[in-house]
Amino acid sequence: xxxxxxxxARSRKITKYILIGLSVLFxxxxxxxxxxxxxxxxxxxxxxxxxxxxxxxxxxxxxxVTFIATVIxxxxxxxxxxxxxxxxxKFDFKGKNVLSTLIDIPFSISPVIAGLAFIxxxxxxxxxxxxxxxxxxxxxxxxxxxxxxxxxxxxxIFVTFPFVSREIVPVLNTVGxxxxxxxxxxxxxxxxxxxxxxxxxxxxxxxYGIILCTARxxxxxxxxxxxxxxxxxxxxxxxxxxxLYMSGSADSITAAFAVSSLLVLIAVAVLIVRNxxxxxxxxxxxxxx
Amino acid sequence: MYVELKxxxxxxxxxxxxxxxxxxxxxxxxxxxxxPSGSGKTTILRMIAxxxxxxxxxxxxxxxxxxxxxxxxxxxxxxxQSYALFRxxxxxxxxxxxxxxxxxxxxxxxxxxxxxxxLVGLKGMEKRYPNQLSGGQRQxxxxxxxxxxxxSILLLDEPFAAIDAKVRQELRSxxxxxxxxLGVTSIFVTHDxxxxxxxxxxxxxxxxxxxxxxxxxxxxxxxxxxAFTASFFGQPSELVDYKQFNTFKDLKNVDKVFVxxxxxxxxxKSEQQFYKTSAVEGVIEQIFFRGNTLELVVRVGDNVFTARxxxxxxxxxxxxxxxxxxxxxxxxxxxxxxLVQNQSIREESLVI
Numbered sequence: 001x002x003x004x005x006x007x008x009a010r011s012r013k014i015t016k017y018i019l020i021g022l023s024v025l026f027x028x029x030x031x032x033x034x035x036x037x038x039x040x041x042x043x044x045x046x047x048x049x050x051x052x053x054x055x056x057x058x059x060x061x062x063x064x065v066t067f068i069a070t071v072i073x074x075x076x077x078x079x080x081x082x083x084x085x086x087x088x089x090k091f092d093f094k095g096k097n098v099l100s101t102l103i104d105i106p107f108s109i110s111p112v113i114a115g116l117a118f119i120x121x122x123x124x125x126x127x128x129x130x131x132x133x134x135x136x137x138x139x140x141x142x143x144x145x146x147x148x149x150x151x152x153x154x155x156x157i158f159v160t161f162p163f164v165s166r167e168i169v170p171v172l173n174t175v176g177x178x179x180x181x182x183x184x185x186x187x188x189x190x191x192x193x194x195x196x197x198x199x200x201x202x203x204x205x206x207x208y209g210i211i212l213c214t215a216r217x218x219x220x221x222x223x224x225x226x227x228x229x230x231x232x233x234x235x236x237x238x239x240x241x242x243x244l245y246m247s248g249s250a251d252s253i254t255a256a257f258a259v260s261s262l263l264v265l266i267a268v269a270v271l272i273v274r275n276x277x278x279x280x281x282x283x284x285x286x287x288x289x
Numbered sequence: 290m291y292v293e294l295k296x297x298x299x300x301x302x303x304x305x306x307x308x309x310x311x312x313x314x315x316x317x318x319x320x321x322x323x324x325p326s327g328s329g330k331t332t333i334l335r336m337i338a339x340x341x342x343x344x345x346x347x348x349x350x351x352x353x354x355x356x357x358x359x360x361x362x363x364x365x366x367x368x369x370q371s372y373a374l375f376r377x378x379x380x381x382x383x384x385x386x387x388x389x390x391x392x393x394x395x396x397x398x399x400x401x402x403x404x405x406x407x408l409v410g411l412k413g414m415e416k417r418y419p420n421q422l423s424g425g426q427r428q429x430x431x432x433x434x435x436x437x438x439x440x441s442i443l444l445l446d447e448p449f450a451a452i453d454a455k456v457r458q459e460l461r462s463x464x465x466x467x468x469x470x471l472g473v474t475s476i477f478v479t480h481d482x483x484x485x486x487x488x489x490x491x492x493x494x495x496x497x498x499x500x501x502x503x504x505x506x507x508x509x510x511x512x513x514x515x516a517f518t519a520s521f522f523g524q525p526s527e528l529v530d531y532k533q534f535n536t537f538k539d540l541k542n543v544d545k546v547f548v549x550x551x552x553x554x555x556x557x558k559s560e561q562q563f564y565k566t567s568a569v570e571g572v573i574e575q576i577f578f579r580g581n582t583l584e585l586v587v588r589v590g591d592n593v594f595t596a597r598x599x600x601x602x603x604x605x606x607x608x609x610x611x612x613x614x615x616x617x618x619x620x621x622x623x624x625x626x627x628l629v630q631n632q633s634i635r636e637e638s639l640v641i
Contacts, residue, residue, distance in 0.1 A: 178369050178373035179373050179374075179375055181340055181360075181367075181369070181373065182367065182373040182374075182375070183375070183386065184340075184360050184361050185338055185340070185360050185361070185363075185366075186386050186387035186390060186438065187361050187362070187391060188361070188386070188390050189361065196375075196386075197375060200377040201377070
C-alpha cells in the first residue's frame with residue numbers, strides 16, 4: 001500500500017513538472033524570444049543609431065498621432081463604457097440583449113472592415129460626406145475625416161470600445177441593485193449614488209478596462225491602415241513600423257525594430273501598472289478582512 | 290389610516306403582481322404581509338417605498354397621495370432581505386449615510402449614529418465592515434441604518450429569512466420590542482405564519498396578487514373568511530370525502546373541506562370519549578415527535594389528515610385503530626370559507 005502511494009505521488013510530481021515545463025517552453029518560444037529579438041535587433045546598430053531612429057520626423061509625428069488617438073479613444077470609451085454598462089445592468093428594456101451583443105461587434109469583426117466602413121461612410125462616395133461638406137461650408141472650416149487624423153481617431157475608438165464595458169458589466173451584475181436602492185430610499189440622488197455606492201464597486205474593473213483599452217489603442221493596425229495614408233502626417237506607430245520595415249534597406253529595418261521596441265516597452269509598462277493595481281487591491285482586501 | 294392603498298394594480302408584462310389591492314394601516318401598528326412566495330407581498334412593500342410604481346390606484350401616506358413622490362423623498366426606512374449594506378463602508382458610515390444626505394451637522398450625526406449602534410447592541414463595532422459581521426449583526430446594522438433618519442414608516446422585506454433558526458427566534462422578539470419602543474409604523478413581509486402570528490399586531494394575507502384577509506392574528510386564525518386563508522393558515526389538511534364522518538352530512542355548496550389538527554380528537558379504543566357514539570374509526574399511519582406533542586397522520590376511509598396528541602396521553606402506535614372525532618371543519622364554497630360545528634355537539638348541548 002505504501003509503495004503504491006509513493007509511486008502515485010512520484011508520478012503526480014512528474015506530471016506537474018512536465019506541465020510546468022511545457023508552459024514555460026511555450027511562453028518562451030512564442031512570446032519572450034520574439035519580443036527579446038525585437039529589442040536585440042533594435043540595438044544592432046548601436047545605442048546612438050537607436051535614438052537617432054526614434055527621433056526622425058516621421059517617428060515623432062507617428063508618436064504624436066498615436067498619443068492623440070489613444071487619449072481620445074480611451075476617454076470616449078471610458079465614458080461610453082460606463083454609460084453602456086449602467087444601461088445594460090440597471091434598466092430593463094426591449095432590445096437590451098441586442099445592444100449588449102452589438103457592443104461586442106468590434107471583437108468579432110476584422111479591423112480592416114471597420115476601416116473600410118468608415119471610408120464608405122465619410123469618404124467622397126459615403127453618405128455622410130455631404131453633411132460634412134455642408135458643415136464645412138457653413139462654418140468655413142476644413143474638417144476632413146477620411147485619410148486625416150479624425151479618421152484615425154474614429155477607427156481607434158471603434159476597435160477599442162467594448163473593453164471598458166466588458167470589464168464593468170459582470171461586476172455590476174454580481175453586485176445587483178440592492179445597495180443602490182437602499183441609498184436612494186435614504187435620500188441619495190443619482191450622482192451621489194454613483195459616487196458613493198456604485199463607483200467603489202467598479203473602480204478596479206474600470207482601471208482594468210482602461211488599461212486594456214489603452215494597450216489595444218496603441219497597437220491598432222488594420223482599421224487605422226485603411227484610413228491613414230500619409231506618412232509623417234496621419235501615420236501611427238504601428239503604421240510607421242510597417243513603412244520602415246517595408247522600405248527594405250538594412251538601416252530602416254533596424255529602425256523598424258527600434259520603433260517596435262518602443263511599443264513593447266510601453267506594453268510592458270502597462271502590464272506593470274496593472275499588476276501594481278492588482279497587488280494593491282489584494283493587499284487592501286486582506287487588510288479589510 | 291396612516292398608510293392607505295386604494296385599488297392598486299401592478300403588472301410586470303403579462304404577469305399581474307397586484308390585483309385591486311386595498312388596505313389601510315393605522316399609525317404605530319406593526320403589520321405583517323403574509324403569503325406564499327409569488328403572492329405579491331414584496332411588490333406591495335416596494336410600491337409603498339417608491340421602488341416600484343403601480344399601474345393604477347393610489348398610495349396614501351398620512352393622507353397625502355404619494356404616487357408621484359420618488360423613493361428618495363418619501364421618508365421611509367427600508368430593510369432589505371439581503372440587508373443591502375454598503376459593503377465599502379464601515380458600520381458607522383452605513384448608519385450615518387442617510388443623515389449625511391440630509392446635511393445634519395457632523396457632531397449630531399456622530400451622536401445619533403453611536404446612539405443607534407448602541408441601541409441595536411453593536412457598540413464597539415463601528416469600524417467594522419459588513420463582511421466582518423454575522424448575519425444577525427448585519428440585520429441589526431440594516432435596521433439601525435433604516436431608522437437613523439427618523440422615518441415615519443419602516444418597511445422590512447423578509448427580515449429574518451437569511452438568519453439561522455436560533456438567532457431568528459431571538460431577533461423576532463428583539464425587533465418587536467424595538468419597534469414597540471420606537472412607535473414607528475412598520476410593515477414586514479414574511480411567508481412564515483408563525484413569525485407573522487408572533488410578531489405582528491395585524492396580519493394581511495396575500496395570495497395571487499390579491500389581499501385575502503386582514504385582521505389581528507387571533508381574528509385571522511380563528512375566522513378564515515376566504516377559501517385561501519382556510520387552506521393556508523394553521524396546519525390544515527384537506528378532507529377528500531367528509532361524508533365518511535357521519536356527522537357532517539347535510540352540507541350544501543361544498544367545494545373543499547379543511548380540518549386543522551386542533552379540530553381533531555384522537556382516542557385509543559381503551560380510552561373514554563364523550564362523543565364515542567359519533568366518532569368514526571381511523572388508523573394511525575405515521576407518527577412524528579414534535580418535542581412537546583406527537584403529530585399523527587391519520588386515515589379515515591379516503592381521508593388522510595394531521596392530528597395531535599399530547600405527550601401526557603398514552604402512546605399510540607403506527608397501524609393502531611383509534612376513534613376519531615372532528616369538532617369542526619372549514620367548508621369553502623367559491624371564494625368563501627365557513628366554520629361548521631359537528632352536529633352531535635349541538636344536539637347534545639341542546640339535550641343538556
